[in-house]
Amino acid sequence: MNRKLVLLFFLVSPILSFFFTLCIGAYPLPLSAIVHIIAAKILEIVTFGRFTLDLNYPPVYETILFQIRLPRVITAMLVGSALAVSGAVLQATFRNPLVDSYIIGISAGAAFGAALAIGFLPASVEVLAFVFSMVAMFLTYTLARISGKVTVITLILAGIIINAFFSALTSLLKFLMEHEKLAGVVYWLMGSFATANWNVVLRVAVPVIAGCIVVHLMRWHLNVLSMGEEAQILGIDVGKMRVVYISVVSLMTAAAVAHCGIIGWVGLIMPHIVRMAFGPDHKSLIPLSIALGSTFMVLADTLARSIATYEIPIGILTTLLGIPFFTYLLRKTRGGGWNA
Amino acid sequence: MLKVEGLSFSYGDFTVENVCFEVKDGEILTLLGPNGSGKTTILKNVYGLLRPKKKCVFVDGKDFPSLSLKERAKLAGYVPQSHHPPFPYTVLDVVVMGLTSQLSVFESPREEHYKRALEKLRLLGMERFKDRPYTQLSGGQLQLVLIARALIQEPRVLLDEPTAHLDFKNQVKILGIIKRLTREEKIAAVITLHDPNLASVYSDKIALVKEGEIKAVGVPREILREEILREVYSVPVQIFELNGFRVVMPVMEVTI
Amino acid sequence: MKSSKTLVLLAMLVLAISGCIQNTAETGNQIEKPGKITVTDFAGRNVTLKKVPERVIVLTGYWAEILHILGLDDRIVGIGTYVPGDQYLPEDVRQKPAVGSSFKGGFNWETVASLEPDLIIADWYGGKYMDEEIIEKAEEIGTPVVALTAKSVEDNVEVVEILGKVFGKDEEAEELSNWMRNKLEEVDQIASQIPADKKKNVLVISAPKGLSGPVTVYAKGSAWASIVELVGAHNLAFDKEFDTQWPKLDLEKIIAYWGESADVVIVVSFNQEKLEKAVNEIKNDPRWKEIKAVREGNVYGILAGTKFGHFLDWGPRIVVGVYQFGCAIYPEYYPRWQNVADELLSFYGMGFxxxxxxxxxxxxxxxxxxxxxxxxxxxxxxxxxxxxxxxxxxxxxxxxxxxxxxxxxxxxxxxxxxxxxxxxxxxxxxxxxxxxxxxxxxxxxxxxxxxxxxxxxxxxxxxxxxxxxxxxxxxxxxxxxxxxxxRENEARDMADYVERTVALVKEEAGKIPEDKRVKAVWLWSKPTKVTGNSGVTNDLIVNAGAINPASEVEGKYVEVQLEKIVAWNPDVIVIWNSARYEPEDLINDPRWQDISAIKERRVYKQPALLSDTWSIRVAVLQAWLLDKFYPGRIDFESLANEFFEHFYGVSYEELEKEVK
Known part of the structure; x- marks a missing residue:
């Protein structure tokens, strides 16, 4: 296959899937209406409102498209790219192809915050989930530094400890909860884009887009950082660089997780696919992960909301899609290193 | 020119005491000694990856370990003893990483940088491997890639631990290349070896290391003497002379 | 095969046990010759019966109970004055002609004679009351008398065996006496586990008529008094000598004797109300508080006599009484006495x-x-x-x-x-x-x-x-x-009331014409989580005459796409009480603006007082929904107020203010 063509396909896939998923939903919108309304909107935006088309569609059509579908599609794409990028960054930082952003305690912290908000505190779920995912990340880092130097091993160990700690706390909260509220927590933990609106888009977009830009600019240094302690002799301060990368992606994932719950496996698998297709060089890995992550997530979400009359939690779907793929990877590499 | 004056270091029970030597441009100094004698520790101290107790390492008169990592990377190339590849980068990608110190954190290497990497590979006869994943190389080839990465920014000093895991052919080949490059590029090289005969052939100077101390420094002819080698290696040896080189042979204690 | 083996084993066991009794029992009974039965009764008399008695007069309920257990109801021809009050006896036994009692009112000998008894079973109080007289009189008319008493718990077991012997019902009697012995052995074992430093001093009294006394104390010679020792405690009254087993002492004396040493006071009464009153008053009386046990709140009541549920009495039920004492004095050591009661009552053919x-x-x-x-x-x-x-x-x-x-x-x-x-x-x-x-x-x-x-x-x-x-x-x-x-009546009332309320709502809802029915959705923890086609909330919506458009989705709580809700376009939206969003959140959300319920501002949060669909209050919630779906159909306020007033004694309005 022509490598350039594939590359192009990967890069434009988010745009294709964006328009594709806009056309799919539970409310029966005729395709022509969608095209008209979108075209009119684009025209309006491009001409700064000087040209408007008078379309004779019920106003509910616009509500469905611009207030319901569009924010959801955008949120899914943002979250997908956030998770994929942070997976790629952390895999390089930890020199370990099997980590994703949850290894440093982000999901466990967010889950605890959400449980606290749903069950006990009159604060918003998003705020507490965000706060506690950052707290968990900070604790992981502090704990990793307890022996003086932050190494890959101490970080992963600290991550395991903090994950266990917050999981235990969450279990305790769940134990103390009424079953109705408990269902709320369980549902949150499975992840969903159902609540996406423009506020959510804004709150997710700012950290995610900023994070993507920063990571994209710094992407090549991930190659060097992935050399581990050895990167020092190439002239970079490994400790400081790790903190920078981890902080940036933590912020991104925390924002995503806080609004949409825990969506597993995306961060793990998207970078793998890109690596298999285009090699491990982060110069291309990062932009391709953004593209693939957003495409995958928006398609998975479309699947989640259109398989059945009810919605399947997106976290369940990504896991169910992710595991066969991962098994395939394991088989392909015969369980050996991902390097061979 | 690299000058080490009274380098001392301790970590737990392990100490390095009062190490002194000097390497001129175009010269190779070999740290020779048995395994665990402190050769790698001395090398790491020289680069500043470990912190010696006081100012003691000077490159062209500058206090080397106090420089930033970036400046140090520009002045000295370091070839690590062992390397664990995280991802299957291409050979070219690995060599170009040697230029990190010349790029800002938001920069990626450009065409010119790849050209320089390619030149270095050509110099080492590795050009045809440039797109090969470096995880698929042999030990000797990997060693050459890492040397290329160390030399790409034309350092004044080369610190190398080249031969630990290589077979004889590759040891000879790589030491030959290092010898050639240091001469041509006027680099001051410090390498570590534990085979006295290889040291005898390729070194301009030998520093005998035992238990963190330098027992003797000097040209191979002066250093390779029976008593002192016996003391350093704790085995009886005999010295022969061949074509102007000193040859070290073990004394057989069992008659056949 | 198996049952015959068991029978043989049982027979051997019975023989072995009766052998033991012959050797050890003080009042042993021997068979002189076939057909003739000789027993030694508790008055120390040897009573010889020519044949197994066919017509028996039994003067007290507790011994009649043993006859009942042995299957001898039809041989009872006459009873004592108080036997009809024994609720452990079957109705036909309690309706037999009464001949009098050993205590009051004397004895109608004419009736006795007319009944032609071949045995009278009487109590023996050592000749204190009319017991001796009864024996003499009976012997005069040629009717043998077996006089029975229980100075100890063990005596009751023996009575069972004697009666078994008299009526040739040894096997049946052994079954009961074995059970009693086993239970008493268990008590022995439990008592022996109680460490010496935990041994409690106990006083057993009868519920006094007046708090100042006199108070009947159960002392030496009383079977009930001996129970205290049996369960591993010490009966303080045993430290003093009295001329009767039931001395009457005034409060002053009791305080002087045992005020500082009594750890537990057990009050006994034949009447539940009296007992509850006595225990309560004793606990709160300043004079009684001079007694250590009362001060520490260790006053317990035990019901005696023949009313159902009362166990402390002579006869087999005393075994349960022993466990009641055990549970009162050492609750941490003794198992639930109710289970023992249940075991015993299976002998009676009843259940506790x-x-x-x-x-x-x-x-x-x-x-x-x-x-x-x-x-x-x-x-x-x-x-x-x-x-x-x-x-x-x-x-x-x-x-x-x-x-x-x-x-x-x-x-x-x-x-x-x-x-x-x-x-x-x-x-x-x-x-x-x-x-x-x-x-x-x-x-x-x-x-x-x-x-x-x-x-x-x-x-x-x-x-x-x-x-x-x-x-x-x-x-x-x-x-x-x-x-x-x-509380079966109250339960019926409650169910009826709730059912009536729901029926009222359904009836009103039934009057809504098909084309006027509103579409209503119920939203849970998040606005996109709705009630599907099942669960209480779906029933409630349907009962209240609305259409749940979400019933096209399977399940009780299901997550759907927001645009699905828009497509359903409900007329009314109800939000679960514990949801963390308010009607205003939906009204202000641009995504919801095209929904009719939002435009009409018909979004309601379930009231806190009606938040519970598992409670009977669900009936009021049902009415509330009707009121929200079709305002003015019912007078919700008064319905809710009446409902709450009826069940909780407070009106809905008042409670609502306080709960908020």
Whole structure:
């Protein structure tokens, strides 16, 4: 296959899937209406409102498209790219192809915050989930530094400890909860884009887009950082660089997780696919992960909301899609290193 | 020119005491000694990856370990003893990483940088491997890639631990290349070896290391003497002379 | 084969035991020759009977009970004055002609003679009352008399054996006496485990008429008094000599003798009301507080006599009385006496328990008198509150603190929380010694695990499983809980009232023409989580005459796409009370603006007081929904006020103010 063509396909896939998923939903919108309304909107935006088309569609059509579908599609794409990028960054930082952003305690912290908000505190779920995912990340880092130097091993160990700690706390909260509220927590933990609106888009977009830009600019240094302690002799301060990368992606994932719950496996698998297709060089890995992550997530979400009359939690779907793929990877590499 | 004056270091029970030597441009100094004698520790101290107790390492008169990592990377190339590849980068990608110190954190290497990497590979006869994943190389080839990465920014000093895991052919080949490059590029090289005969052939100077101390420094002819080698290696040896080189042979204690 | 083997074994056992009795018993009985029966009675008389008695007059209920157990009801031809009051006897025995008693009113010898008895079973009080006279008179008319008494608990076992002998019913008698002996042996064993430093000093008194005395104390020579020693404690009255086993002492004397040494006071009475009153008054009387046991609150009542549920008496029931003493003095050592009572009453062909069928269809034996209940469902606790039975709850679900009604109206926060339905603390429950545990059945997240039920049942605690997830289940649970608490009338009233309320709503809803029906959705923890085609809330919506457009989706709580809700375009939106968003959040959300309910501002949050669909209050919620769907159809305010007034004694309006 022509490598350039594939590359192009990967890069434009988010745009294709964006328009594709806009056309799919539970409310029966005729395709022509969608095209008209979108075209009119684009025209309006491009001409700064000087040209408007008078379309004779019920106003509910616009509500469905611009207030319901569009924010959801955008949120899914943002979250997908956030998770994929942070997976790629952390895999390089930890020199370990099997980590994703949850290894440093982000999901466990967010889950605890959400449980606290749903069950006990009159604060918003998003705020507490965000706060506690950052707290968990900070604790992981502090704990990793307890022996003086932050190494890959101490970080992963600290991550395991903090994950266990917050999981235990969450279990305790769940134990103390009424079953109705408990269902709320369980549902949150499975992840969903159902609540996406423009506020959510804004709150997710700012950290995610900023994070993507920063990571994209710094992407090549991930190659060097992935050399581990050895990167020092190439002239970079490994400790400081790790903190920078981890902080940036933590912020991104925390924002995503806080609004949409825990969506597993995306961060793990998207970078793998890109690596298999285009090699491990982060110069291309990062932009391709953004593209693939957003495409995958928006398609998975479309699947989640259109398989059945009810919605399947997106976290369940990504896991169910992710595991066969991962098994395939394991088989392909015969369980050996991902390097061979 | 690299000058080490009274380098001392301790970590737990392990100490390095009062190490002194000097390497001129175009010269190779070999740290020779048995395994665990402190050769790698001395090398790491020289680069500043470990912190010696006081100012003691000077490159062209500058206090080397106090420089930033970036400046140090520009002045000295370091070839690590062992390397664990995280991802299957291409050979070219690995060599170009040697230029990190010349790029800002938001920069990626450009065409010119790849050209320089390619030149270095050509110099080492590795050009045809440039797109090969470096995880698929042999030990000797990997060693050459890492040397290329160390030399790409034309350092004044080369610190190398080249031969630990290589077979004889590759040891000879790589030491030959290092010898050639240091001469041509006027680099001051410090390498570590534990085979006295290889040291005898390729070194301009030998520093005998035992238990963190330098027992003797000097040209191979002066250093390779029976008593002192016996003391350093704790085995009886005999010295022969061949074509102007000193040859070290073990004394057989069992008659056949 | 097996049964015949068992029979042989049993016969051998009986022989062996009777051999023992002959050797050891003081009042042994021997067979002289076939056909002739000779026994030595408690008056020390040798009584010889020519044949097995066919017509017997028995003067007291407790011995009549033994005859009843031995299957001799039809041989009883006459009874004593007080026997008809013995509720442990079958009706036909209690209706036999009465001939008089050893105490009062004398003896109608004419009646005795007319009954042609061949045996009279009388009490022996050592000649104190009319006992001696009765024996003499009877012998005059040629009727043999067996005089029986019980100076110790053991004596009652012997009476069983003597009567067995007299009537040739040795086997049946052995069965009962063996059981009694086994139980008493168990008591012996428990008593021997009580360390010396835990030995308690006990005073047993009769419920006094007046608090100042005189007070009857059970002393040496009284079988009941001896029970104290039997269970491992010390009866203080045994330290003094009195001329009778029932000395009457005034309060001053009691305080002087035992004021500082009594650890426990046991009050005995034949009358439940009197007993409760006496225990209460003693506990609160400043003079009685001079007694250490009273000061420390260790005053316990035990019911005596022949009323059903009373056990302390002569005859076989004394064994249960022993366990009652044990449980009162050493609750940490003795098992539940109710189980012993149940075992004994199986000899009588009755149960101390009633059988209740729970919603799982399990037949569970529950004591007739339930006094201590562990409730793991706060809505059941609510029912108990309505019936004035709340104080019987000794342990409750930890979620009861989330029930606004219980918190407001009861002292629920003082009741120990023993976990919840899905994670009960088995040890805590067992330590509370409940008569019954009521918890959630089924296989839901909140159901009690089967292993826990097993553990509780192994500990001898009956477990009742109920479910409340539909109106029918609520009715069923009301009935079951009513039965357990002997509040069947109240339960029927409650179920009727709730049913009537729901029926009223349904009737009104039925009047709405098809084309006027509103579409209503119920939203849960998030606005996109709706009630699908099942569950209580779907029933409620439908009952209230609305259409649930979300019923096209399968399930109780289902997550749907927001645009689906827009497509349904509901006329009314109801938000679950515990949801963390308000109607305003939806009204201000641009995504919702095209929905009719939003435009018309018909978005309501379920009121806190009606937040519980497992409670009987669900009926009011039902009415509330109708009122929101079709305003003006019913007078919701007065309906709710009346309902709350009726069950909780407070109007809905008032409570609502306080709960908010």
């Amino acid at each position: 328990n009633r059988t209740v069928v729970d919603t799982e269809g399990r037949e569970v034996k529950v004591p007739l008198k339930v006094e201590r209940v562990v409730v793991l469902i706060s809505q059941v606790a609510e029912m108990m509150y309505c019936w004035g039975e709340f104080d019987k709850i000794v342990g409750i679900t930890r979620y009861s603190k989330d029930n606004p009604l219980l918190v407001k109206l009861t002292s629920v926060e003082e009741i120990p929380a023993v976990g919840s339905g899905r994670d009960p603390n088995v040890e805590a429950i067992i330590s509370l010694k409940p008569d019954v545990v009521i918890t959630y059945g089924g296989e839901y997240g909140y159901s009690t695990p089967k292993t826990v039920i097993d553990q509780l049942e192994k500990a001898g605690i009956p477990v009742i499983l109920v479910e409340l997830d539909s109106l029918d289940e609520v009715y069923q649970t009301i009935e079951i809980v009513g039965k357990i608490l002997d």
